[in-house]
Amino acid sequence: xxxxxxxxxxxxxxxxxxxxxxxxxxxxxxxxxxxxxxxxxxxxxxxxxxxxxxxxxxxxxxxxxxxxxxxxxxxxxxxxxxxxxxxxxxxxxxxxxxxxxxxxxxxxxxxxxxxxxxxxxxxxxxxxxxxxxxxxxxxxxxxxxxxxxxxxxxxxxxxxxxxxxxxxxxxxxxxxxxxxxxxxxxxxxxxxxxxxxxxxxxxxxxxxxxxxxxxxxxxxxxxxxxxxxxxxxxxxxxxxxxxxxxxxxxxxxxxxxxxxxxxxxxxxxxxxxxxxxxxxxxxxxxxxxxxxxxxxx
Amino acid sequence: xxxxxxxxxxxxxxxxxxxxxxxxxxxxxxxxxxxxxxxxxxxxxxxxxxxxxxxxxxxxxxxxxxxxxxxxxxxxxxxxxxxxxxxxxxxxxxxxxxxxxxxxxxxxxxxxxxxxxxxxxxxxxxxxxxxxxxxxxxxxxxxxxxxxxxxxxxxxxxxxxxxxxxxxxxxxxxxxxxxxxxxxxxxxxxxxxxxxxxxxxxxxxxxxxxxxxxxxxxxxxxxxxxxxxxxxxxxxxxxxxxxxxxxxxxxxxxxxxxxxxxxxxxxxxxxxxxxxxxxxxxxxxxxxxxxxxxxxxxxxxxxxxxxxxxxxxxxxxxxxxxxxxxxxxxxxxxxxxxxxxxxxxxxxxxxxxxxxxxxxxxxxxxxxxxxxxxxxxxxxxxxxxxxxxxxxxxxxxxxxxxxxxxxxxxxxxxx
Numbered sequence: 001x002x003x004x005x006x007x008x009x010x011x012x013x014x015x016x017x018x019x020x021x022x023x024x025x026x027x028x029x030x031x032x033x034x035x036x037x038x039x040x041x042x043x044x045x046x047x048x049x050x051x052x053x054x055x056x057x058x059x060x061x062x063x064x065x066x067x068x069x070x071x072x073x074x075x076x077x078x079x080x081x082x083x084x085x086x087x088x089x090x091x092x093x094x095x096x097x098x099x100x101x102x103x104x105x106x107x108x109x110x111x112x113x114x115x116x117x118x119x120x121x122x123x124x125x126x127x128x129x130x131x132x133x134x135x136x137x138x139x140x141x142x143x144x145x146x147x148x149x150x151x152x153x154x155x156x157x158x159x160x161x162x163x164x165x166x167x168x169x170x171x172x173x174x175x176x177x178x179x180x181x182x183x184x185x186x187x188x189x190x191x192x193x194x195x196x197x198x199x200x201x202x203x204x205x206x207x208x209x210x211x212x213x214x215x216x217x218x219x220x221x222x223x224x225x226x227x228x229x230x231x232x233x234x235x236x237x238x239x240x241x242x243x244x245x246x247x248x249x250x251x252x253x254x255x256x257x258x259x260x261x262x263x264x265x266x267x268x269x270x271x272x273x274x275x276x277x278x279x280x281x282x283x284x285x286x287x288x289x290x291x292x293x294x295x296x297x
Numbered sequence: 298x299x300x301x302x303x304x305x306x307x308x309x310x311x312x313x314x315x316x317x318x319x320x321x322x323x324x325x326x327x328x329x330x331x332x333x334x335x336x337x338x339x340x341x342x343x344x345x346x347x348x349x350x351x352x353x354x355x356x357x358x359x360x361x362x363x364x365x366x367x368x369x370x371x372x373x374x375x376x377x378x379x380x381x382x383x384x385x386x387x388x389x390x391x392x393x394x395x396x397x398x399x400x401x402x403x404x405x406x407x408x409x410x411x412x413x414x415x416x417x418x419x420x421x422x423x424x425x426x427x428x429x430x431x432x433x434x435x436x437x438x439x440x441x442x443x444x445x446x447x448x449x450x451x452x453x454x455x456x457x458x459x460x461x462x463x464x465x466x467x468x469x470x471x472x473x474x475x476x477x478x479x480x481x482x483x484x485x486x487x488x489x490x491x492x493x494x495x496x497x498x499x500x501x502x503x504x505x506x507x508x509x510x511x512x513x514x515x516x517x518x519x520x521x522x523x524x525x526x527x528x529x530x531x532x533x534x535x536x537x538x539x540x541x542x543x544x545x546x547x548x549x550x551x552x553x554x555x556x557x558x559x560x561x562x563x564x565x566x567x568x569x570x571x572x573x574x575x576x577x578x579x580x581x582x583x584x585x586x587x588x589x590x591x592x593x594x595x596x597x598x599x600x601x602x603x604x605x606x607x608x609x610x611x612x613x614x615x616x617x618x619x620x621x622x623x624x625x626x627x628x629x630x631x632x633x634x635x636x637x638x639x640x641x642x643x644x645x646x647x648x649x650x651x652x653x654x655x656x657x658x659x660x661x662x663x664x665x666x667x668x669x670x671x672x673x674x675x676x677x678x679x680x681x682x683x684x685x686x687x688x689x690x691x692x693x694x695x696x697x698x699x700x701x702x703x704x705x706x707x708x709x710x711x712x
Contacts, residue, residue, distance in 0.1 A: 045394060045675075045677065046372065046393075046394040046395075046676075047372075047376060047394050047395075047398055060710075065684070065688075066684050126543060130540055130543070131539050131540055132538065132539060132540030133540065150539060152542070152543070153484075153539060153540075153541075153542040153543075155691055155692060237543075238542075238543055239485055239486070239543060240486070241484065241485060241486065241542055241543060241687065241691065242484060242542045242543075242687075242691040243687045243688045243689075243690065243691030243692060244684060244687065244688050245691065255680065256677070256680075258365045258366075258368070258369045259365045259676065259680065260676045260677040260679075260680035261391075261394070261675070261676040261677060262676075262677040262680075265677070
C-alpha cells in the first residue's frame with residue numbers, strides 16, 4: 001500500500017521535471033515550424049502578414065532559377081561530401097589502426113581541422129584556391145608555368161571546391177568514429193582471417209567494413225546534418241559565386257529573409273527544405289526503430 | 298590603506314558620474330542602431346554623436362556590423378515593441394513597410410519648419426517622403442558610379458583620362474598592353490550589379506535607368522539600347538584579372554592605389570582607401586563619372602528613421618537628433634570623414650576634396666542626377682535583378698538577348 005502511494009507522486013514529479021523541456025520543444029520547435037509554414041502561405045514581405053495567398057510563394061520558388069541551382073548544388077555537394085568523407089575517414093582510420101608510431105599525434109592532427117569553424121575553413125581555402133594568391137601561384141612560381149588550378153573562379157567547378165574544403169574539415173571526424181569501431185572488432189576475427197590466408201586489405205573491405213555498419217551510419221548521419229545546414233562555408237568561401245554557381249538552399253533562405261525582405265519566399269524555401277529532409281529521414285528512422293525492435297526481441 | 302582610499306575615491310567619483318549621466322539620460326537619451334564600424338565611418342558618426350552630446354543629449358551607440366544585420370536587428374526590435382531611438386537605412390525603399398505598418402514617426406513638422414525640401418535635392422526628398430510626409434532624415438549622399446583611376450599608370454601606358462563608355466575602352470586597351478590589370482574588380486554580386494548600373498547609367502542614360510528600375514518597363518529591357526548596354530558590360534569581362542571573383546572591393550581599390558591596376562568603378566566610399574594610403578584626389582588619382590549622354594551621377598546615401606515611441610523624453614531626443622543631423626557644421630564635418638557629400642545644397646563645400654566638388658556641381662543640376670537603384674526598386678526586385686546580372690557576368694556564353702529577356706521577365710513579374 002505505501003509503495004503504491006509513493007509511485008504516483010514520483011511519476012508526477014518526473015512529469016513536472018520534464019515539463020519545461022517539453023514546453024520549450026512545443027513552443028520553440030513545433031510552434032516556430034508551424035508559424036514558418038503559415039508565413040509561407042501568405043504574401044509577407046519585410047513584415048509578417050496574414051494575407052493568405054495559397055501556394056503562390058511555392059510556385060515562384062520552383063520557378064526561381066537560383067533556387068533550382070541551389071538544390072542541384074546541394075545534391076552534388078551532399079553526395080560527394082558524405083561519400084568522400086567516409087572513404088577518406090575509413091582510410092585514415094585503417095592507417096592509424098596499423099599501430100603506427102606516434103598514433104595519438106596523428107589522430108589529433110587528422111581531427112584538428114574539425115575543431116575549426118566553417119568560416120575559418122572557408123576563408124583559408126578561399127586563399128589557397130585563389131589563382132592569384134594560392135596554390136596556382138605557388139606552383140607557377142616553382143617553374144611550372146602551365147599549371148592551372150582555378151576551380152574556385154570557374155562556374156562549373158566552384159561547387160567542387162566546397163566539397164574539397166568540407167571534406168578536409170570533416171574527414172577527421174569520420175576517422176575518429178570509424179577508428180573507435182575498428183578498435184571494437186574482436187581480435188579472433190583477425191586470427192581466423194589469417195588462418196584462412198586472407199590478405200589484409202581483403203579483410204578490411206570484405207569483413208571489417210560490413211561489421212562497421214553502425215559506425216558508418218553514425219558518421220553518415222552526423223555528416224548529413226552538415227550538408228543540410230551548409231551556409232557559413234559558402235558565405236566565407238565563394239559567397240555563392242561566381243554568378244550563382246555555388247549557391248545553396250540555406251543561403252537562399254537567409255538572403256531572402258533579411259537582405260531581400262521577402263519573408264514569404266524565404267519561409268517557402270525553408271518549408272521545402274524541411275519537407276525534403278523529413279522525406280529522406282523518415283524511412284531511415286523507421287528502418288532504425290524496426291531494427292531496434294528486432295534486436296530487442 | 299592608501300590604495301583602498303584611492304579605490305573608494307574612484308568608486309565615489311564613478312558613481313557620481315553615473316548619477317549625472319542618469320539624470321541627463323532621463324532627459325534626452327538616444328539609442329542609435331547603425332552599421333558604421335570601419336575607421337572612416339565611425340569617425341563620421343562620431344561627429345553626430347559629439348554634436349548631439351553638446352546639445353545636451355546622451356548618445357548610446359549600438360553598432361551592428363553589416364548593413365543587413367543592423368537593419369534586421371532594428372526592425373526586429375521595432376516589431377517586438379522595444380524600438381531604438383533612431384535606426385539607419387539606405388536612402389530608398391528599405392523602410393517602406395515600417396511606414397505602412399505605422400511603426401515610424403514622421404519628421405514632417407521639422408522638415409516644414411527648417412524648409413528642408415528647399416535645401417536638399419528633389420530625388421532625396423522624394424525618397425524620404427511617403428504620403429506627403431517626410432519619414433526619415435537623409436544624412437549624406439554617396440555617388441555610386443565613380444571611376445577612380447591611377448594617374449601615373451595611365452600616363453605610363455600613354456592613355457588619356459576617359460570620359461565616356463566609348464573612349465574608356467581605348468584607355469583599357471592601352472593599360473592592358475602595358476601589362477597591368479586594366480580594370481580592378483571585385484567579383485561579388487553586389488559589385489557586379491554596381492558595375493552594370495554604372496554602364497546602364499552612363500551608356501543607357503538617366504531615362505533608361507529610371508525606366509528599368511523605377512517604371513519597371515519590361516519593353517525597355519528588350520530594346521536595342523538595353524542590349525547595347527548589356528554588350529558593353531559584357532565587353533568589360535576581358536579587362537579584369539583572373540583573381541577578381543570573390544575579391545573584396547577594398548582589395549580591388551588597393552590594386553589601383555598600388556599601381557597594379559589602372560582603374561576601378563566604385564562608389565565614393567572608395568576614397569577612404571585612397572585617403573588612408575595618403576593619396577589626394579587630382580594628384581595621385583583621378584575621379585570621374587563616365588557618361589555618353591550627359592548627366593548620370595547615380596545618387597544613393599544613408600538616412601536615419603525614427604520609430605514611434607511612448608516615452609515623451611525619448612521622443613524629444615528624436616527631434617533633437619533629427620535637427621542636429623542637418624545642421625551645416627554636422628553636414629560638412631560628417632562628409633569630410635565619410636567621403637560622401639552633404640545633402641544640403643546651401644553649404645560652403647570648399648573644404649571638401651576635388652571629387653566631392655565635382656559631385657556638388659552635379660547636385661545643383663537636376664538633369665545630372667539619377668536616383669540609385671535602391672531608391673527606385675524594393676529589395677527583392679533589386680535582388681532578383683542582381684542574380685540575373687551576376688549570372689550574365691559569369692557566363693560568357695550567355696547572349697545579351699538572353700540576358701535582356703531575363704531582366705524583362707523579372708520586371709514583368711514584379712508589376
